[in-house]
Each structure stands twice: as C-alpha cells, then as structure tokens.
Amino acid sequence: MATRVDSLVIDGNRPGELARFWAELLGWTITYVQDDEVGVGAPGDDGLDLVFGTVPEVKDPAVKNRVHLDLASTSPEDQAATVDRALALGARKHDIGQGAVPWEVLVDPEGNEFCVLEPRPGYTTTEALAAVVIDSRDPLAQASFWAEATGWRIANQEPGIVGLRAPTGRGPWLEFLRVGEPKTGKNRLHLDVAPFADGDTADEAGRLCGLGARRLDIGQGAVPWEVLADPEGNEFCVLSPR
Numbered sequence: 210m211a212t213r214v215d216s217l218v219i220d221g222n223r224p225g226e227l228a229r230f231w232a233e234l235l236g237w238t239i240t241y242v243q244d245d246e247v248g249v250g251a252p253g254d255d256g257l258d259l260v261f262g263t264v265p266e267v268k269d270p271a272v273k274n275r276v277h278l279d280l281a282s283t284s285p286e287d288q289a290a291t292v293d294r295a296l297a298l299g300a301r302k303h304d305i306g307q308g309a310v311p312w313e314v315l316v317d318p319e320g321n322e323f324c325v326l327e328p329r330p331g332y333t334t335t336e337a338l339a340a341v342v343i344d345s346r347d348p349l350a351q352a353s354f355w356a357e358a359t360g361w362r363i364a365n366q367e368p369g370i371v372g373l374r375a376p377t378g379r380g381p382w383l384e385f386l387r388v389g390e391p392k393t394g395k396n397r398l399h400l401d402v403a404p405f406a407d408g409d410t411a412d413e414a415g416r417l418c419g420l421g422a423r424r425l426d427i428g429q430g431a432v433p434w435e436v437l438a439d440p441e442g443n444e445f446c447v448l449s450p451r
Contacts, residue, residue, distance in 0.1 A: 212402040212413050214359040214375075214383075215448055216248075216258040217341055220397040221319050224261035230298050230318055231259055234291075235280075235337040252336065256380050260401070268320040268397060273305055275443065276398035278323040279312075279384075281332040281339035288313070291325050321397065331365065332382075340372070340382040341400075344392075346441060348385035354440055355383060357420050358402050392442045395427065401434075403448040410435055414447045 221227040228247035240250040249259040282288035299318040311327040332339040345351045352371040365372035373383040404413045414435035421440035435447040
C-alpha cells in the first residue's frame with residue numbers, strides 16, 4: 210500500500226485571481242476552472258500542481274502561515290527580475306523579522322508569505338518552484354512521516370531543516386523547517402496525497418493514522434476523500450485513487 214503526493218491546495222477568497230497570480234509568476238498553466246476551485250499545473254511530470262480553493266476566512270496579516278513557497282533563481286539578476294515580476298503582479302515586500310538575509314520575503318495578493326531565494330546549488334533542478342516549506346517542531350520526525358505519505362525520500366538532513374525529494378530527483382523539495390512555535394489554527398496551505406489506481410482511500414488513511422496521523426472533521430461532510438492531520442496537526446487530504 211502507498212500514497213503519492215498529488216497537489217498543494219491554497220485557500221483563498223478570490224481563487225481565480227490568486228491562481229492567475231501564481232500561474233504568471235511561475236510560468237505555469239491554469240488547467241481547469243470551477244466555481245469554487247482553480248487548478249494550476251506544473252510543467253512536465255516532476256512538478257507539484259497547485260489547487261486554489263474558496264474559503265470565506267480572510268488571512269490575518271499578523272499570523273504567519275506555517276506553510277510557504279520558496280522560489281528559485283539562477284543568478285542575482287534573475288532573483289531581482291522575479292521579485293520585480295511578483296511586485297508588478299500584485300505581491301508586496303514583507304517583514305517577518307528576517308533581518309539582513311540574501312533572500313526576499315514577499316506576500317501574494319491575499320497575504321500568503323513566500324520567498325524568492327538567492328541562487329543555491331541545491332535548487333538547480335527544481336525549476337521555478339524550489340520548495341514547499343513547512344514549519345515544524347521536530348523536522349526529522351515530520352519528514353519521516355511525510356516520506357511514508359508521499360513516497361519521497363529524505364535527501365537532505367541538517368539540524369534545522371530536513372528535505373524530501375521526489376524519486377526522480379527533480380521538481381520542488383518538501384522541507385521541514387525547525388521553529389519554536391506550535392501550530393495554532395487551520396493552515397491556509399495543505400498537501401493532498403492519493404492512493405495509486407489499485408489503492409483504497411480508507412485503507413491508506415488508516416495506514417497513515419497508524420503512523421501518527423489522525424482523522425479530522427473540518428465540516429467537510431460526505432466527501433470521497435479523508436481529511437487527516439499529520440503528527441504536528443497540519444491538515445491534509447487523502448484523495449480517491451488515481
């Protein structure tokens with residue numbers, strides 16, 4: 210039995226506008242538009258698709274997301290150009306107390322934090338999206354759980370950050386960054402995983418609960434997917450087999 214990573218879901222009040230922002234910034238393609246959901250597809254087969262869903266809650270600007278995106282750059286000039294493009298599309302520079310760092314911290318049009326990184330050797334094969342970064346009290350334990358959930362492998366381990374990579378060695382990293390603060394409130398960004406075509410949603414949800422997840426009721430009602438929380442409380446969904 211196994212699950213694989215399917216997509217990263219980003220809550221928004223205006224998902225169509227948010228999807229257009231990220232599609233243009235990353236150079237990706239809007240793949241479908243529904244009343245309450247818009248998909249943005251990564252190029253090739255090694256990426257992580259983005260799904261923008263509708264929620265009524267507005268992001269609190271005083272509360273930092275525990276999940277954020279890092280964008281890659283190939284040179285200082287490329288980094289500056291990406292920042293300029295983001296600002297032109299509606300992003301804003303943002304101070305989260307980062308001080309003097311070589312990366313730029315911004316927020317998208319709905320206030321979600323993201324970083325445009327300086328050139329780094331570890332991100333030369335990621336394309337535009339370098340990493341999905343998840344704040345964590347115990348990065349190694351979190352990475353070990355998510356390796357089981359995604360089928361990715363631990364490819365980088367440092368005292369403050371542990372990174373997972375797809376078996377192909379391409380596409381974005383999934384990184385767990387050590388922080389001191391526990392999770393409070395529902396995340397506005399979450400991962401979806403799915404069983405393979407011959408798998409079973411309930412069986413895989415049970416397997417992941419055996420590894421430390423737990424089932425959640427967030428008002429989803431009768432749906433064909435299971436809503437779980439990982440060992441540190443981050444919400445995620447186990448979709449139907451695909």
